[in-house]
Amino acid sequence: MSSGSRPVDLALLTVRELFEKSGGQRYGLTETDFCSILEQVAAKYVPGVASEQRQQFWRELKLEELALARGCAAGHEHAWQVFLTRYREKLYDIARGITKEDSRARDLADSIYGDLYGTAEKDGRRVSRLSFYMGRGSLEGWLRTVLAQEFVNRYRKQKRLVSLEEQAEDGVQFSAAVQDTSGPVDRRLASAVDSALEQLPAEDRLILAAYYLDNRTLTEIGRLVGVHESTISRRLEKLLKGLRKQVLAGLMAQGMNRGQAEEALEADVRYLQVDVSRKLQENRPAAFQQDKGSD
């Protein structure tokens, strides 16, 4: 565990209080270690903020779980005992919930256990994945997210490796090569739709993407956004109405009259060259551009 120097503006009393609250001493952490961890977390998520804000940010962390994770990462035996007692079964349960299959779940959980213990070495030291836990959410939630990330990555890797014969054996029917459908393209319609999508709030775009791109159910989208499914239903309906209005307005702004605009909107969508997924991706903020896959 690194023992970085304590910054001048760090309130000693606050750190001491937080350290006691975290119970880090039980996991072999010292106050200096803990202070260093806090500084690391603050530097990542709230860089350059005032001391009071940083202290407030620290208070909102899951301090006890952060200390436990860092204790485990440092190889403290008692910390591992506590971790295994608390999370061993949960880890398998979460994996089972993700994979929907027992053997794959055990496989997934075991691989994560390896990462958590730290099989890889860096500069002669074992690197545990738990050292990337920052305490913003619960440790259990973090483990769930890590498992989900691992599962998605594995799935995508394996998907690429499946042979065509194997898929054919599984009964997969392959579509014919996609024809160039760039027929009578009305670029005005495309730009009107793009413009309407760009003007949507981020949450609405997430709902649209989850509904149209991922084909998620209203319940799943509701859980993803954190609202009830009936709210999602209403919002989707409202979104479509608003989008239609905006597209019509956009078309009329480009010189169409209303009849023409409605006719264009009702045109065969096969001829429409609007890449909604690309448009949604283009709106991606630069907020996470700097997070170079820290975990």
Next chain:
Amino acid sequence: MSELSNLLRQRLASGPGVKVRSDGHPDADTLTAYVERLLPAAERNRVFEHLAACSHCREVTAMALPGPAEEQQVVATVPAGRRWGFLWNPWFRLAAALPIVVIVATVLFQRNQTVENFKRDSAAPPATYNEKAGAKDSSAPEAARGESDAQPSANGIAGKTPSGVNDALGNARGAASLAAAPAAPARNSATTTTNEPVMMARAGIPARRDYVNSDFFANNTAQDGVPGTVTAAVNVGELPPAPSPRVSNQFPSPTLSINAANTMPFIDMPTQSTGTQTVRTIAPPSGGSHWGIGTLTALGPKAKKALAKSVSPSIPVGGLSFSAMELNPRTQPSEAAAAARPPDSGVSGLEDAGAFRSRARSDSSVTAKAEMREAISGSWRISSGRLVRPGEAGNWVEACPGSAAIEFTTFTTHGSELWAGGSNAALIHSRDGGATCKRIVLGASATGAIIRIEVRNASVQVKSSSGQSWSSQDGGETWKMDE
């Protein structure tokens, strides 16, 4: 709208799909905090932006969502200040306060209306009654009004409108000020007060607790045999002995002429609002020898005792009892049954102040229950053992005139058919609405008072207070005792 849905879906399906981007993804901590709703609004919005564009993170986030049971635990981990933060939203507080303000305003408005009604009523000049033709004096219109009001006929009840309810409220609550104006009219109390609980119940207004029932006397002119009205004021706080017979000082009894057949003493005591209890009289329906006191609601034992000492008349056997108590669930049946007939002999009843309560207690529960039932059923009612109904002329018509020896306890009607039972296993049957009755003998071994009569077509079953059950399958011609 479907064309837009198809448009979006079609383009998404034919598009290149969503690429997994290796850079710029929110880390597991951020996604976890997002799932657990721990992110500040600005950061949450940034996650929204990313998720809208990144199918990989959408996939991960969807998988990282806890199950429904676990989700509840996650929600529970959200700091209370954040979960309930909306309570401190000024708009939320304003919206929450609005219905409260409306309710309070409505209550205040109704109360003001009630007070105004009462003031209007209490401002009316006292009136004397001139009911008998050629009787003395005066205030003919007022007397006429009082007379008509004094008859608690079925028409009077049916004719009540919602405004009548307000009037009733005003009259009843305003009775407090009658203490200040002792000679104030007993005139306008009869119908309104008598019907008030019924109307309140019909109007959905709960029975009030501040109405105090007590006994009362009437007949301050014993020598004339003409009953009068008495108003007694009692300080509720101290409950001193009520003014004993100020009767002759307060009422122009020599000039007062009231038809005994249409007058009933009545006590109405609003207590909580004014601290004063007022006794009013109303004109009831009854025969000349049939006086009673209506009971409205419960009276506290202390106040009841004090009142009983001070103003209660002696109540001889019999008397007209009202079942208004039924509308107040807190009222005891015995109190409801407490009715009294003023003594035919005059005001000497004042010395027997406790008679009312004694009478109330001595009334059997059978009688009280019967009275409760009759309040629900039609116009027939049992009053002190007599089966009566309001007549068209505003008087009480007694059923089965020849059965005076029977003290009725229960009855049941079906159209013009009337079955009534009473003491000593007495049972009568009338097919013409009580005009003519047939006395039915159940059997030599029948004992107790009839407490229940059930009629189904030709099958009649009666039960007595002694536990016997008699039934007839031929419409009451022959009876046999059930095992």
